[in-house]
Amino acid sequence: MAFWSPYLVGGGAILLYMVLIWAASVRLKNSSIVDIFWGAGFVLSAWLYHVLSPGGYLARKALLLTIVTIWGLRLTLHILRRNWGKPEDFRYAKWRQENGPAWWWRSLFKVFLLQGLLLWIISAPLLAAQLPSVPARLTWLDFVGLAIWAIGFFFEAVGDWQLARFRADPANQGRVLDRGVWRYTRHPNYFGDAAQWWGYYLFALAAGAWWTIFAPVLMTTLLLRVSGVALLEKSLTATKPQYADYVARTSAFVPWPPKRRR
Numbered sequence: 062m063a064f065w066s067p068y069l070v071g072g073g074a075i076l077l078y079m080v081l082i083w084a085a086s087v088r089l090k091n092s093s094i095v096d097i098f099w100g101a102g103f104v105l106s107a108w109l110y111h112v113l114s115p116g117g118y119l120a121r122k123a124l125l126l127t128i129v130t131i132w133g134l135r136l137t138l139h140i141l142r143r144n145w146g147k148p149e150d151f152r153y154a155k156w157r158q159e160n161g162p163a164w165w166w167r168s169l170f171k172v173f174l175l176q177g178l179l180l181w182i183i184s185a186p187l188l189a190a191q192l193p194s195v196p197a198r199l200t201w202l203d204f205v206g207l208a209i210w211a212i213g214f215f216f217e218a219v220g221d222w223q224l225a226r227f228r229a230d231p232a233n234q235g236r237v238l239d240r241g242v243w244r245y246t247r248h249p250n251y252f253g254d255a256a257q258w259w260g261y262y263l264f265a266l267a268a269g270a271w272w273t274i275f276a277p278v279l280m281t282t283l284l285l286r287v288s289g290v291a292l293l294e295k296s297l298t299a300t301k302p303q304y305a306d307y308v309a310r311t312s313a314f315v316p317w318p319p320k321r322r323r
Contacts, residue, residue, distance in 0.1 A: 067113035068188055071106050072181045078102060079177035083169045092157065092168045093150035095176055100136030102180045103187065104129060110188040117191040118268070120199055125190050125264050128210050132217075132257055139221050152292075183280050186262045189270030196267070206263030209256055216242055216316065217253025224250070237297075237307045245316035247307065251289045252314050255281040290314060 078098070086092045107129040111122055144150070149157070156171065157164045223241040227233050242249040258277040265273045284290060290313060297304045310320040 064189060064192060067110055067192075068185065070113060071109055071184065071188065074109055075102060075106060075177050075181045075184075076174075078105065079173045079180075080169070083173040086168065086173070087165050091149045092153040092164075092172050093144065095172055096150070097137055097140045097144065099176065099180070100133035100140075102133075102177075103184055104133035104137075106180070106184040107133075107187040107191075110184075110191055114188065114191045116194050118194055118197050121203060121264060121268065122191045124199070124203065124207065125187065125261065128207070128214075128257075129187060129261065132210075132214060135218060143225070179279070179283070183258070183276045185276050186258075186265035186270065186273040189273045190261070190264040190268045192270075193268045200267045202263045202267035206260040206267070208260075209263065210260030213253040213256025213258075213260060215253065216246070216249040217257070220249030220253060235301065237301055237303050239307055239311065242316070244311070244319055246312050246314060248284075248290050248293070248314055249316070251284045252316065255284050255314075285314065 079095075079102075082095055082098050086094050107126055111117075111126055114122075148154070153168075153172070156168070160167050220242050223243060224238060227238045246252050255277070258280045262274060262277045265271075294308075294313075298308070312319075
């Protein structure tokens with residue numbers, strides 16, 4: 062079955078999805094709700110691709126759909142709980158202030174359609190893994206992909222849980238979390254997210270879609286250089302003096318035993 066036909070249908074569905082979320086954000090005056098729907102967007106895409114690829118190998122499709130759904134819904138619920146009842150995230154609030162009354166329509170392009178485009182591009186392995194009917198078995202690539210996904214899910218989910226508990230304790234105000242998985246990487250949630258996408262890519266690779274490597278590369282680049290590590294590091298370095306010591310002894314991304322203090 063051809064890739065482009067269902068992929069373009071998926072792109073149209075993602076466009077509609079993002080426009081609806083944008084309309085809700087205008088009414089709520091809160092553009093940061095887009096973060097809540099990021100993970101769910103991949104879940105919807107994966108299931109739509111499933112419907113549009115009836116001839117694919119069922120076991121691979123079922124396994125991929127299961128782990129994508131677990132990842133996407135957990136992320137959506139986590140961000141929903143974290144943001145519930147809170148004002149607009151500072152990043153979007155800054156853009157709202159800079160753009161003034163025009164933000165209501167500029168946000169459609171600067172936030173929602175841009176994120177929709179990224180979601181569509183990155184979702185390519187979720188379709189490519191489900192299209193072919195061969196190999197009609199789970200290969201070693203599928204199992205390695207599942208293992209990498211499991212490692213990534215552990216670091217992302219546990220990292221988010223530990224950070225939420227840390228922030229809930231008033232005694233930790235202004236302090237740096239350097240325990241648990243945060244002892245081994247300064248950004249376990251971003252590392253975990255990237256690892257899971259490399260896991261999804263291995264499912265696509267097992268189905269012969271080696272060329273979809275652009276998706277995990279793009280996701281990893283975004284997490285490292287654009288909206289993830291780079292942006293957060295700049296903010297934390299400026300607001301927490303003790304963060305420099307944490308940086309000196311802790312891996313930035315890939316988990317690694319911390320350096321010993323001299």
